[in-house]
Amino acid sequence: MIDINQLSHHFTLGKKGDQTSLSVLENISFHVRAGEIVTIVGRSGSGKSTLLNLISGFIRPTQGEIIIQNQKVSEFDESEFAEFRLQHMGFIFQNFQLIPSMTAYQNIELPLILKGISEQARKKMTLDMLKKVRLEDFSGHYPSELSGGQQQRVSIARALVLEPPLILADEPTGSLDSETEEDLLRFIQELNKEMGITFLIITHDDEVARIGDRTITLADGKMVESVVFS
Numbered sequence: 492m493i494d495i496n497q498l499s500h501h502f503t504l505g506k507k508g509d510q511t512s513l514s515v516l517e518n519i520s521f522h523v524r525a526g527e528i529v530t531i532v533g534r535s536g537s538g539k540s541t542l543l544n545l546i547s548g549f550i551r552p553t554q555g556e557i558i559i560q561n562q563k564v565s566e567f568d569e570s571e572f573a574e575f576r577l578q579h580m581g582f583i584f585q586n587f588q589l590i591p592s593m594t595a596y597q598n599i600e601l602p603l604i605l606k607g608i609s610e611q612a613r614k615k616m617t618l619d620m621l622k623k624v625r626l627e628d629f630s631g632h633y634p635s636e637l638s639g640g641q642q643q644r645v646s647i648a649r650a651l652v653l654e655p656p657l658i659l660a661d662e663p664t665g666s667l668d669s670e671t672e673e674d675l676l677r678f679i680q681e682l683n684k685e686m687g688i689t690f691l692i693i694t695h696d697d698e699v700a701r702i703g704d705r706t707i708t709l710a711d712g713k714m715v716e717s718v719v720f721s
């Protein structure tokens with residue numbers, strides 16, 4: 492599903508003429524199999540978000556390659572990556588990133604509109620997804636009228652509605668209390684089993700790391716450990 496080969500990244504800091512280079516990731520290689528839940532852990536500043544941003548194509552690596560579903564995405568230009576993301580990836584963020592002026596239904600429907608799916612098909616897919624995340628009674632609610640856990644379920648529904656094979660999540664439970672977190676983790680595991688979706692999850696929470704089949708640990712931009720759970 493994902494092959495990361497000798498990936499390195501540095502950021503260039505400062506103004507022209509007075510620039511320094513900050514090495515953030517060094518020689519990272521790993522493989523994620525289809526249907527796995529892989530968590531990436533490490534201290535603040537260890538390079539987790541940078542790694543996820545590289546895999547998502549929001550930044551381009553300084554060195555190395557990223558292959559997703561047999562496509563060398565690290566060579567894609569911006570528009571190729573945008574199209575690839577729409578077809579293959581869903582995203583879950585710590586702060587949900589829902590559109591406040593849209594209802595739960597409209598937030599979930601949005602990727603379907605972007606993909607040009609007909610209104611009739613959109614309706615069925617959106618309602619099915621609302622049911623899957625157990626929010627069918629909240630379709631007309633705006634994000635501000637939903638609890639944190641409910642908002643995160645809307646954002647998961649939005650990430651899943653196009654049935655992408657891969658979900659990338661950055662601290663998905665970071666804004667939730669521990670009970671809601673547990674609920675959401677169980678839900679992610681259910682989706683993984685039911686739909687075979689591959690999850691790559693960044694976290695610094697041990698509870699979250701434990702739901703993975705495997706944990707990759709980053710320290711100062713290097714991969715220091717990869718633990719497989721039985």
Ligand SMILES: Nc1ncnc2c1ncn2[C@@H]1O[C@H](COP(=O)(O)OP(=O)(O)OP(=O)(O)O)[C@@H](O)[C@H]1O
Pocket residue numbers: 502503504513515533534535536537538539540541542695
């Ligand atoms: N766009 C950028 N420009 C310059 N430096 C950056 C940029 N993004 C991240 N960095 C630096 O790269 C390093 C790694 O940051 P990154 O956000 O990947 O870490 P992280 O492990 O996700 O941290 P956290 O857990 O706090 O989110 C940090 O030193 C950060 O300051």
